[in-house]
Amino acid sequence: MIQKSHTLFSVRRLLIAGVSCFSLLFLSHSVSAAEGRESPVDLQADKLIHDDGGQIVTASGDVVLIQDGKTVKADEIVYNLMQDTVVATGHVEFTDVNGDKHYADRAEFNNALKDGFVEGLKTFLVDGSRFKASNGRHVGGNSTIMKDAFYTPCESCKDNPDEAPLWQIRASEVEHDKENKVIRYRNARFEVKGVPIAYLPYFAHPDGSVKRKSGFLTPSAGFKSDLGAFVQSSYYWNIAPNKDLTTGLMVMTDAAPMAMAQWRQRWAKASLIVDGSVTYSKRTERDSGQNVERDREFRGNLSVDGVWDINDKWRSGLKIDVASDDQYLRQYDFDSDDVLENELYVERFSGRNYAVGRLLAFQDLRIEENKEDQPHVLPEIQASFLGEPGQVPIIGGRWSVDASLLGLLRDNGEQDMNRVHTALGWKRRFVSDYGFVSVLDANAQGTLYYVNDRTGSAGNSLIDGNSRESRAFGYINSFTSYPIAKEFETSQMVIEPMVSLTFAPNINIDDDIPNEDSQDVQIDTLNVFEADRFPGVDRVEDQSHITYGLRTGLYGNGGSYGEVFLGRSYRFQEDDNPFTRGSGLDDRDSDVVGQISGSYQRDYTLDYRFQLDNKSLHSQRHEVDASASIGDLTLSSRYLYAKGLGGTDINETREQIRNSASYYINDKWRIFGSARHDLGDNPGLRKADFGIDYIGQCISLSMIGQRTLTDDSSGDSGTEVMFRIGLKNLGEFETSGVQIGGGEE
16 A cells, blocks of 8 residues: 555655766766755656555656756656665666756666666767767766766767767776766777777876866977977876976987976965976077087076065066077077066056056077177166046146156166156147147156266267266147048048147257167157157157148948048257157158058958158158958968168168968868068068868867078077867867978078
8 A cells, every 4th residue: 555655755755866866977066965955856757656565666657857957767767765776767868957968778776876877878968079888887976987988079970870970089998086086098099980090008187077187288299300309298286276386398309308397376366377497408509690509508498477466556576587598499489589578566556546666687589699788677666647637727637747767787887877757747638619629738857867887979078987967858739630520321531630739948969868768769650749759768859840640531330441641740940850860750841651541341451551751752661461351261461661760770671571361161171371571681581381270070180381481590490390189178189390401591
């Protein structure tokens, strides 16, 4: 006789047990707490029988259990209360809340659902991945072992579902250790189209529930002409949730091994990354115009990056980048920077106000023989304060205060400098009833210098020595524009003439004041309307001048546009010009600068910037960026022509062009390439690359060939071929490069 109270109690245990058992086996992360939490359960079954004597509850006939968004289906589920076993048979199906589906022919659980066995397991994940096993065991509540299993993220062929997938991993045994969050494979084979191409007796990797796990990382291998064949292997040590260490070793046939290490650590408000490498190898150095091969020596690099968020207003940081020599970073493909910067800083943010103090040191990695001595910045302190709009009494507008302290120290007894600078500013914007837009601003500044070991131009009384200098300067600048707009049916046209007038005193150019931060000055569309076109503090643009220009454009409602800008300036006095040759500002009339830019339906773009001589209108500088997308074909080009710039180390005319193209053959295949040519005094190809990509449903392939034609002493000359293979859900495997040949051409 079936007792009602026992029946309801047993059925509820059956429902919870049914859902829990499949959660335990199929999903490492969704263990249902049947013992501690009894969520509502929906049951559908054609028949429900309770054997009171044998304490057996049987649900049969299209059994469906639903709990917490998880669903279990089976032809029959039998729960033996006395033996504590649950058996599901016939078309067993479990659907997780995320849509993953698991199928089995038969499933059995016991020992309070801690142990279980499943026959004919098949799993289909929502991302398209699937795995299959002849049987699986759930042991101790935290370990799942599958026999004769395979895994693949590749979709099955629609015409032939039984055909072997593009790639899969087979193993005689797969163990999922939930306690240690790791998956172990024994006798694993990597197969392509059913053909084994790699075998590992054992390997393991973290499961999807953890992002970090100690172990060996994917190795890489390749060949380079100056290093020979090499193999690189790394070990990752997950020390704690907030810190880890990665160590590596690269073994080469033509060079000594190289050791690498990276330490990472985070605190509540700070982080630190320390990265470095060391080896014992030879290198090529430029000496008296010739490349000279140096003997083997210890070489390496060190990189440190740290940030400390002290509070919501203060932040401090540290950045260190040093290398043993000019070629090391490029030779081993660490970096291609020409100058390494080392910095220690502290900064403060407060509304519109900002302050920063820093110490800076530089390492020049350029291969020139006669390098300028890079100064150490000890220290640089900057502060900027900006008032609220309309805060200035009577005249309105907003005020600003900028102050800075700079100390430059050079080795070998060369020029050192200390500078204190303060600038007071005021600015106000006006819009008249007639549509004129005007901005009026004024600036007053003072600068103090103390210079040691001064080096100046010929004829200077203080070519070598110490000096104290001071300078006071100010200007008033007025900028006015009159934008005129005309609406059309599908576009808008704007014509905006503009003019600015700057009043500044005529001060003598004092060579006793060193020029450290204002050497590289050149007129362009961005600074032509500035009151002072010098980028730094050490030089100021004295004397009054007027600047005028025109901006016009046609702007379509769909996003297409075309725009033209022209501008130039005129100095009221001809003598005592502070600008150097090539700047475009060294004459009374400046060079003409302009920009032509446009975009059509975002498929065709053009950005052309130019500088024309003020008298002959001959080219002084051209920069062109253009691109076009025509169906599956994309083309782009970048062209530069620039004459030498006085006051800098750029004395020769530069001219180069870079063209690139890519073409999608179909939705999976793409080819691409680019080439950069030097068109100057020493013309020729400088760099070229060509590649092909394949992006499939479960695999991506890429091959890139690159040829760099530079001096051997740069460390990056040669031909390199790189391969990359991306396997869905397993990451990318790639060669670090195959480098063939080298030298100048």
